[in-house]
Amino acid sequence: MKQSFYGGVHPHDRKEATNRLAVVPLSTAPKQVVIPMAMHVGAPCKPLVSPGDTVRVGQKIAEIAGLGAPIHASVSGTVAAVEPRPYTGGGKVLSVVIDNDFRNTPGSSLTPHADPLALSPEEIVEIVKEAGITGMGGAGFPTHVKISSGLGKVDTMILNGAECEPYITADHRLMLEQGEKVIGGARILMKALGLQTGWIGIEANKMDAVDHLKSLVGDKADITVEPLKTRYPQGAEKQLIQRITGREIPPGGLPAHVGCAVFNVGTAAAVYDAVVEGRPLTERIVTVTGDSIANPKNLLVPLGTSFQHLIDEAGGFKADPDRVLTGGPMMGIAQYNLAVPVIKGTNAVLCLTPQEAAPEDKAHTCLRCARCVNVCPMHLTPVYMHLYAEKNRWSEVEDLRVMDCIECGSCNYICPARIPLVQSFRTAKFEIRGLAAKQKAKEAAKA
Ligand code: SF4
Ligand code: SF4
Structure with missing residues (x-):
């Protein structure tokens, strides 16, 4: 039986800038791509190449090391470095850096299957x-x-x-x-x-x-x-x-x-x-948009291309962005370094003007209006989870099922006090996972 879900919100979809624009390839290929070894849930991959190696498009350059998926070169050229580089998840992660030879030499080992x-x-x-x-x-x-x-x-x-x-x-x-x-x-x-x-x-x-x-x-x-x-x-x-x-x-x-x-x-x-x-995953479609962008576009992008390159392809900034996100305004993650690369899950580079962005820095006191509770599709109580998280009372936050929070941002969107609720739930989850890992290590040591 079909059934609508509980809660949710109705933000303006703001898709009109790009929903009629056909996907186009980059007008200028990137000189260099930076391919992180952690583009998936699970353990980072193990590089199979070293600086100086030549690679072809689709060649496997990293193998799984636990839960994960192999990684392939998105351009042909020479490996310039295998070293930690900034990425969209924050901080740095081991990456294979490839200087593009602009030849697009194919090198997939997969076989096509007509049937x-x-x-x-x-x-x-x-x-x-x-x-x-x-x-x-x-x-x-x-x-x-x-x-x-x-x-x-x-x-x-x-x-x-x-x-x-x-x-x-x-x-x-x-x-x-x-x-x-x-x-x-x-x-x-x-x-x-x-x-x-x-x-x-x-x-x-x-x-x-x-x-x-x-x-x-x-x-x-x-x-x-x-x-x-x-x-x-x-x-x-x-x-x-x-x-x-x-x-x-x-x-x-x-x-x-x-x-x-x-x-x-x-x-x-x-x-x-x-x-x-017979083509491995080496490219994807990325929407580059937001009121800061001069010419919003849907681009077909080799993995590892920098956000800066994509922004340039879309005409650069016509207005200073308040923030640049990977993903949408509800669940996207703010980026502070435009050298970060497109990874397998990057569906958008969103550059918001101050007018478009919610004023995160003007959080007020909770009004106890319960709007966040009414919109939560997971039947959670964001207001209480936040109150306990503010006091670092992680076991109470866990009891309120913060681990079931899908970080959809509906509570953030509706909150009249502009309280950054999701941010506090992400911190709470991080702390709770850390405590659980410590407990597990303690028990293992005891055993
Ligand atoms: S972000 Fe979490 S708590 Fe907030 S509405 Fe979505 S599921 Fe509920
Ligand atoms: S929506 Fe915001 S102000 Fe209202 S109860 Fe929830 S946290 Fe408090």
Whole structure:
């Protein structure tokens, strides 16, 4: 039974600057790319190359070292350095730096498969793994792990085309311009999971994409393209599952616990590229937008290209930005160094003017209005979680289920006192995880 989710907010979608602009490649290729070894959930990869090595586009340059996905060169050229560099997650992370030779010499070791549905699930999982595919919606979970852990447990596959964050149009343009890959990728994922049918959920502010994908599915009718009410955070995994299937993921649970596997539409297209065309994940679509940007664009970008290069491609700043974010205004992360590179999960570079940005520095006292409670899609009590977090009372914050917070930012958005609630929940989660790790180490030492 379909069921709308609780809470949520209705921010202006602000997508008009780029939602009609076709994806374009960079007019000037980057001279150098910086490819971080940590672009996914799990352990950082281990580099396979050293300074002075020559590399080709699609060549594997880093191998997994635990949970993760391999990493490939996005340009051909020479490895200039393997060293820590700034990245979008904050701080520095070990990165492979490649000087571009501008020859685009191909070097993928993947084999194209004209009939992907003739492959076995195991073969598909292996190709997806070797292609280095991770969730393209931003979460960065290794896709081959999601498929293999869902085998035999999942009865519903959903592609997430909601793209509910304001400003971002990367998935919208992908669905319009490369819809065949999205549908083809969906069918490959269904085959890998042993499913005959699947769903694609798209917010109703993208009805052209809904209609286009419906026409591509055609008479086969194995995939249902479902328009979703435009309400943030409709694209959050738990909310999308509830809307499509009526199933509610229990606190602390995962989609597989209710028989579901959710993939971003960009992930499906990357799966198609890997399986059908033999291309590993080396590039992605990035929306460069915000009122500070002179010519907002949807760009096709080699991984490792700097934010500064993208901003230059979009005409530079026409007004000084108040802040530059990776991602949208609700869940995006502020960047303080424009040398940071595009990674597998970068869907937008958002440059907000002071007028567009919420005045973070003017937080007032909580008014006890409970608006944050009313909009929380996870049924949490942000006001109390924040009050305890302010006092470093982590066990009380944990009891209030802060670990279930999906950091959607709805409470921040609605709070009339402009209290930076999500920031305080991120800190609380960090502290709680740290305490748990310390406790575990203590117990291990005792044992
Ligand atoms: S508490 Fe977390 S899940 Fe709830 S509205 Fe705030 S950010 Fe979203
Ligand atoms: S919305 Fe803001 S002001 Fe209102 S109760 Fe929540 S934290 Fe307090």
